[in-house]
Amino acid sequence: MREAFEDLKVLRDIETTVLERIVTYLSNKGEPKEYDVEELKEKYLVIDWIASQICFRRPIKTKQLFIYGEPSTQKTLLFNLLSKVLRIYFASARRNDFTGANDYYDLWAFDEFHEPNEDTALIGATVEGTTFANNILKVLDGQECRLDSKYARVFKKKKNVPIVMIANKLPQIMSQHGP
Numbered sequence: 001m002r003e004a005f006e007d008l009k010v011l012r013d014i015e016t017t018v019l020e021r022i023v024t025y026l027s028n029k030g031e032p033k034e035y036d037v038e039e040l041k042e043k044y045l046v047i048d049w050i051a052s053q054i055c056f057r058r059p060i061k062t063k064q065l066f067i068y069g070e071p072s073t074q075k076t077l078l079f080n081l082l083s084k085v086l087r088i089y090f091a092s093a094r095r096n097d098f099t100g101a102n103d104y105y106d107l108w109a110f111d112e113f114h115e116p117n118e119d120t121a122l123i124g125a126t127v128e129g130t131t132f133a134n135n136i137l138k139v140l141d142g143q144e145c146r147l148d149s150k151y152a153r154v155f156k157k158k159k160n161v162p163i164v165m166i167a168n169k170l171p172q173i174m175s176q177h178g179p
Helices: 002-014 018-028 043-055 075-082 127-141 172-177
Strands: 065-068 088-090 107-110 145-148 154-157 163-167
Touching: 043 065, 043 075, 043 107, 075 088, 075 107, 075 163, 127 145
Parallel strands: 065 163, 088 107, 107 163
Antiparallel strands: 145 154
16 A cells, blocks of 8 residues: 555656656745855855756766765755655665666765775675665666565666765775775
8 A cells, every 4th residue: 555655656756857846845945035155155156056057957977966074064954945846756875675666766865975994894795785786786887776665566767867865074095096
């Protein structure tokens, strides 16, 4: 029954565009005044990146966005606010669990992304570690792939959806070798 409800919700949401949702949201809020770029500060760059990713076609291997900063600096809050207008899929903290994922989302967010260590290796000698590494690389590259979710369901990702990864610190491999 729950799956049927989720499917109906997806069908209803697919019928609206981002622009229609923005206009409706602003209308419901009483047409608030527009923010200046100076007021938005560094958030402007994130919003501009998201807008360009949603408006234009995204070829395979298009770069994704990685946001990092000290705890309590409103990284996640920004995306929670944007989720009132954008359809944002917040990925599960559990490895290789893409429950609720769908191509109809405007954006996927991987919040609290942690650098792998010996205990939670992203790429490991285990089959599970290798499968997860392959899946996450395909997702980040925008390739078509099959993703596991709860209850033995499988979702086939076909669309190259923009992805934002949020963390408290820059992974060591990125600080040593760059993006």
